[in-house]
Structure formats: C-alpha cells, structure tokens
Amino acid sequence: MDVELLAAPFNPLASLAAWQAGLRNGPAAIAAAEAHFIGRVRPVASDGAPLEALEIEHYPGMSERRIAAISQTLAHQHGVAAVLVRHRVGRIKPGEPIVVVAVAADRRGPALRCCQELLETLKHEAPFWKREWVNGCGQWVAGNTPL
Numbered sequence: 217m218d219v220e221l222l223a224a225p226f227n228p229l230a231s232l233a234a235w236q237a238g239l240r241n242g243p244a245a246i247a248a249a250e251a252h253f254i255g256r257v258r259p260v261a262s263d264g265a266p267l268e269a270l271e272i273e274h275y276p277g278m279s280e281r282r283i284a285a286i287s288q289t290l291a292h293q294h295g296v297a298a299v300l301v302r303h304r305v306g307r308i309k310p311g312e313p314i315v316v317v318a319v320a321a322d323r324r325g326p327a328l329r330c331c332q333e334l335l336e337t338l339k340h341e342a343p344f345w346k347r348e349w350v351n352g353c354g355q356w357v358a359g360n361t362p363l
Contacts, residue, residue, distance in 0.1 A: 217291065246297075247297045256314060261350050300317065301316075315335075
C-alpha cells in the first residue's frame with residue numbers, strides 16, 4: 217500500500233508513473249491490469265455557487281493509517297497486488313487534482329472493482345473535514361456528493 221496525504225499541489229500523472237516504476241521490482245511486477253482515477257476539485261460549491269477553494273482538514277497520522285487500512289482491506293478482498301493513494305489536504309483551488317487512486321491486479325475486473333470501491337469508501341470513511349469557500353466565507357460540507 218502506497219498512501220500519502222499532500223499539503224501542496226501535485227502532478228497525479230508523475231505520481232502514477234513513479235508508482236508504476238516501483239511495481240517493476242516487487243510482487244506486483246506480474247500484474248497485468250491497472251485501474252486509475254484522478255479527481256479534481258469542482259468549480260461550483262454544493263449549492264451551485266462559484267467555488268473559490270475547497271479546504272480539507274485531517275488528523276495527521278490517523279488519517280494516513282485509516283486510508284492505508286481501508287486500502288489493505290479492499291486489496292485483500294479483491295485480490296489485487298498493489299494500491300496507490302495520493303490525496304490533497306489543505307486549501308485546493310477548482311481544477312486542481314485532489315486525489316489519484318491506482319490499483320494493480322492480475323485481471324481488469326478486480327482492478328476496476330477495487331478502484332471504484334476504494335474511491336467510494338474513501339469518500340465516506342476517510343477522516344477528512346471539508347469546507348467550501350464562496351465569496352470569502354467558508355461553509356463546512358455536511359454530506360458527500362453522489363456517485
């Protein structure tokens with residue numbers, strides 16, 4: 217499991233390339249399939265207003281452990297070889313990458329299913345607190361967006 221929370225902007229494709237290079241030397245080297253997802257901050261708040269920024273707070277240490285545990289559990293359930301999670305924290309502007317998730321497996325089905333389930337589980341169970349900034353005012357987000 218390769219999990220990291222990032223306070224600064226990042227290049228999801230560079231993160232993915234570095235992860236793929238690391239796969240060549242471990243047990244995941246024989247993985248024949250990968251599933252990837254890159255998420256970016258939407259340009260509108262939950263009420264439809266133009267979004268200035270999304271702020272994500274977390275509990276350092278606990279958040280990484282929880283995301284790693286989620287990743288490990290789902291990797292085992294789906295029989296996948298490797299998982300990558302990079303997630304932003306702090307203040308993020310619309311259009312900036314917020315998350316990249318990648319899964320390597322021996323077949324496309326397990327890779328795709330694990331990637332989708334991991335994303336949904338992170339959305340609902342990762343210990344993040346989100347605040348939307350509109351017109352200089354921050355409003356805490358009470359729920360998650362639908363699939």
